[in-house]
Amino acid sequence: MSRERPPARSLPSVDRLVHAAGTYPLPRVLIVRSAREVIARARRSSRGGGIDALLAALRSRLESLVRSRLQPVINATGVVAHTNLGRAPLAANAVEALASLAGGYSNLEFDLESGERGGRAAYLEGCLAELCAAPAATVVNNCAAALVLVLHHLTRGPRKQVVISRGELVQIGGGFRIPEILAATGARLVEVGTTNRTRLDDYARALGDTTALILRVHRSNFVMQGFVETPDPASLVQIARRHRVPVIDDLGSGAVWETRAIAGAADEPEPRASLAAGVEAACFSGDKLFGGPQAGIIAGTRRLVGALKADPLFRALRCDKLALMALQATTESHLDALQRGRVRPCPSVPVPALLHIDPSTLQERAIRLRAALGTWPGTVEIGPATSRIGGGVAPLSAVPSVAIRLQRDGLGPDELARRLRLGHPPVVAIVRDGWVHLDLRTVLPAQDAPLVEALRAVARTPDTNPRG
Numbered sequence: 286m287s288r289e290r291p292p293a294r295s296l297p298s299v300d301r302l303v304h305a306a307g308t309y310p311l312p313r314v315l316i317v318r319s320a321r322e323v324i325a326r327a328r329r330s331s332r333g334g335g336i337d338a339l340l341a342a343l344r345s346r347l348e349s350l351v352r353s354r355l356q357p358v359i360n361a362t363g364v365v366a367h368t369n370l371g372r373a374p375l376a377a378n379a380v381e382a383l384a385s386l387a388g389g390y391s392n393l394e395f396d397l398e399s400g401e402r403g404g405r406a407a408y409l410e411g412c413l414a415e416l417c418a419a420p421a422a423t424v425v426n427n428c429a430a431a432l433v434l435v436l437h438h439l440t441r442g443p444r445k446q447v448v449i450s451r452g453e454l455v456q457i458g459g460g461f462r463i464p465e466i467l468a469a470t471g472a473r474l475v476e477v478g479t480t481n482r483t484r485l486d487d488y489a490r491a492l493g494d495t496t497a498l499i500l501r502v503h504r505s506n507f508v509m510q511g512f513v514e515t516p517d518p519a520s521l522v523q524i525a526r527r528h529r530v531p532v533i534d535d536l537g538s539g540a541v542w543e544t545r546a547i548a549g550a551a552d553e554p555e556p557r558a559s560l561a562a563g564v565e566a567a568c569f570s571g572d573k574l575f576g577g578p579q580a581g582i583i584a585g586t587r588r589l590v591g592a593l594k595a596d597p598l599f600r601a602l603r604c605d606k607l608a609l610m611a612l613q614a615t616t617e618s619h620l621d622a623l624q625r626g627r628v629r630p631c632p633s634v635p636v637p638a639l640l641h642i643d644p645s646t647l648q649e650r651a652i653r654l655r656a657a658l659g660t661w662p663g664t665v666e667i668g669p670a671t672s673r674i675g676g677g678v679a680p681l682s683a684v685p686s687v688a689i690r691l692q693r694d695g696l697g698p699d700e701l702a703r704r705l706r707l708g709h710p711p712v713v714a715i716v717r718d719g720w721v722h723l724d725l726r727t728v729l730p731a732q733d734a735p736l737v738e739a740l741r742a743v744a745r746t747p748d749t750n751p752r753g
């Protein structure tokens with residue numbers, strides 16, 4: 286076979302190729318760069334550079350770029366705080382608050398009364414403290430940052446040891462490992478107890494002049510059952526106080542609202558309970574069960590929270606105004622649902638609201654959606670499903686739900702799911718047992734019509750399966 290290269294003059298110019306490609310919602314410089322790369326590649330290869338082949342290559346690159354832009358998707362996985370899909374959808378009041386603030390100026394660090402510099406997020410901090418029944422609270426970028434800040438701050442002096450149970454040396458999500466975080470902040474890890482059992486004594490024996498803190502980490506994403514033991518936090522706090530050692534709780538999700546009604550989530554630790562037990566501070570995420578923007582909330586004693594805010598690292602970990610604004614709206618919603626020390630699941634915050642939708646409501650929606658879909662080249666069924674909280678929270682959570690199950694003639698389920706992901710808007714579904722499952726719990730009601738449109742578009746695509 287001839288390896289002869291096509292003569293350079295047979296290749297179209299960058300301009301011509303860009304023009305032929307048509308319009309894409311991309312900066313022109315990226316389109317031009319892609320065209321250059323496609324032409325350069327054709328020049329290197331032996332396969333020639335007919336305009337059609339080049340155009341197809343360019344369009345495929347541009348479409349892939351367009352797809353990789355941050356954009357809304359329909360979450361049909363049934364995983365409510367799906368970490369890969371942006372975790373918590375924000376409440377309408379949070380979205381309105383963002384829209385009102387984002388395009389203009391605000392009193393972010395400005396006291397309107399005195400006309401002078403004011404405390405950043407002071408009002409929000411007060412709301413968070415109220416919600417957690419804590420003397421004080423503050424907020425940083427995420428719960429991981431909260432943990433780094435607390436560890437860094439409490440181990441910056443001669444006391445470097447962090448006492449932690451062997452059952453809590455966990456990995457949270459991709460690459461976030463408690464022992465490695467400890468090492469990175471310069472703290473020294475002192476492991477106590479065993480994987481399954483850690484007693485008060487184990488902690489007591491480890492405490493000494495060089496202990497900086499006791500860290501308790503919630504086992505968010507896995508469950509231990511059987512011969513297990515963990516001391517009750519109030520007793521641990523008592524022992525720690527005798528040694529003048531603070532106890533810090535990393536709660537992960539931090540259930541500020543009552544999760545008892547959610548199957549498998551009853552044990553999610555509450556910040557209020559931690560603080561009532563006397564821990565110095567508890568930290569948790571803003572975008573898991575809390576249902577707000579990405580944030581790390583720290584609730585604790587006035588002394589520690591004040592010191593954390595004065596730590597130079599705080600400046601590097603603080604939230605931007607948009608996160609603060611969305612968090613303010615979400616926190617106010619939770620506060621509105623606070624009655625006699627209990628926070629009812631707030632119907633206007635999507636995470637609790639979605640988790641409380643009754644399966645019968647979803648069943649009715651499924652029937653309506655199937656009717657709206659009309660003819661489908663394959664099989665459409667409606668059946669039970671199981672939704673989950675997600676975000677590495679309560680892995681045993683199993684919320685009864687309803688799914689539309691699809692099979693498409695001539696396409697395997699993986700290819701069908703892929704075409705749904707490539708649609709407009711993209712639909713992310715679950716493939717199981719030869720079916721594509723669309724769990725309706727996480728499909729926001731306003732997305733019913735776009736979902737039907739996306740399904741119809743896939744129904745119209747050819748039934749040849751390029752992947753066999």
Ligand SMILES: *Cc1c(COP(=O)(O)O)cnc(C)c1O
Nearest residue numbers: 427428429457505536537538570
């Ligand atoms: C999720 C989680 C974190 C990390 O929270 P981010 O807000 O995602 O940084 C930390 N600790 C625990 C126990 C968690 O579950």
